[in-house]
Amino acid sequence: MKTALTINGTTYQLEADTRTTLLDALRNHLGLTGSKKGCDHGQCGACTVIVNGRRINSCLTLACMHDGDEITTIEGLGQPDAMSALQEAFVRHDGYQCGYCTPGQICSATAMLEEIKAGWPSNVSDDLGTDIRLTAAEISERMSGNLCRCAAYPNIVAAIAEVGGDKS
Helix, strand or coil: CEEEEEECCEEEEEECCCCCEHHHHHHHHCCCCCCCCCCCCCCCCCCEEEECCEEEEHHHCEHHHHCCCEEECHHHHCECCECCHHHHHHHHCCCCCCCCCHHHHHHHHHHHHHHHHCCCCCCCCCCCCCCCCCCHHHHHHHCCCCCCCCCCHHHHHHHHHHHHCCCC
């Protein structure tokens, strides 16, 4: 099936089987290997990308479902010579350890910070009527879909808190 995917501002014409996941399209058809295949069941978050401003597990969705959508991968957030603020914070706080989950963590954190700016509450948000405080508990809850087998969670939370402006 022919599908037009707009990834990191560039439109790609993809001809792939309708059963091809977005993750497999990114990695195997388009050569964008930043997103990782961890569990292939949507449980680890290593494949997280941003689609139309929302974070999703790219292993759980089909590429053909995203015809015309705006997709952002880790490659679209920054490059080694021009890293995003979150990428720089992950380096500063050693939030990457082995690095396998890092692209998904950073994509998820990028979208999560936008969710907080938009006022979306989480299960641990204190009050639905006030601004959401970016506490360690809030970050941990919102990032719970992204696993790190190296257990760099305190470093990941610190990096996100720095970029998100947590003062607590």
